[in-house]
Amino acid sequence: MSRVAYVNGRFVTHGDAAVHIEDRGYQFADGVYEVVLVQDGALVDEVPHLDRLDRSLGELRIDSPMSRPSLQSVMRELIRKNRIRNGLVYMQVTRGVSRRDHPFPKDVKPAIVLTAKRIAATKPEVVENGVKVITIPDIRWKRCDIKTVSLLPNVLGKQQARESGAYEAWQVDEDGNVTEGTSTNAWIVTKDNELVTRNANENILNGITRLSILRLAEREGLKFVERAFSVQEALDAKEAFVSSATSFVTPVTQIDQTVIGNGKAGSMSVQLRDSYLSYAASEGRTQ
Ligand SMILES: Cc1ncc(COP(=O)(O)O)c(C=O)c1O
Structure with missing residues (x-):
């Protein structure tokens, strides 16, 4: 066909x-x-x-x-x-x-x-073991909230990730804070179980999956906040993950050379992935 x-x-x-x-x-x-x-x-x-x-x-x-x-x-x-x-x-x-x-x-x-x-289903070992991300300078323009086809910095960043054996590159602003991935939003879970993702302004694309995850987190009574977080905070985090329409919630278990948590997908990441997948399935039942 x-x-x-x-x-x-x-x-x-x-x-x-x-x-x-x-x-x-x-x-x-x-x-x-x-x-x-x-x-x-x-x-x-x-x-x-x-x-x-x-x-x-x-x-x-x-x-x-x-x-x-x-x-x-x-x-x-x-x-x-x-x-x-x-x-x-x-x-x-x-x-x-x-x-x-x-x-x-x-x-x-x-x-x-x-x-x-x-698109092929994510392999179970990817969900279980998580993926690696690298950090790179955010060299994009000042209107990242617009989903334009002007993606050259994202293309270069993703290529750098691939050449480093990583799934994604987290872009870092001039203050040392993570903005987002090249085609995903970035999340961490702090040691006191707070879910953190960058606040949506002109520095990031406000992911539709990001918004769904925030809604699910609220519904499930998880503690969450939308704010900037530094690379150091991410390296010290208990869990990390990325989100997008096609990667859903994908656990991150290595950032640059640092293993996150115990090197396996974190429990909140897995919970949110499962919730998101159930939510996606429920969308089908309403169409
Ligand atoms: C730069 C960037 N951030 C975040 C996302 C995630 O957005 P969504 O959840 O709407 O797929 C994307 C998706 O393409 C993206 O390109």
């Missing part, structure tokens, strides 16, 4: 899907994106993802390419055509195609592309 993509109003074979060379996403990274998890055929946190897409578009003054109900039906059609049970939907909107010039072009329609793919 060949994969199918959606490009500016048409479903096309993935291999033939293409955008114009003067698409502003290609030339200026002048566009935004979203990634939505598909679990058991259902979209997880669909509405918050679409709300964040609207917010990102608004911040960059890019028009919505289509109405929300139309976009929702394209997402469902794409999942169906690609026969995705567990995977993701990727959507990208750029300012459109125009003769290359920096200012916003006039009378240009935004361009939209959607793809869908399957």
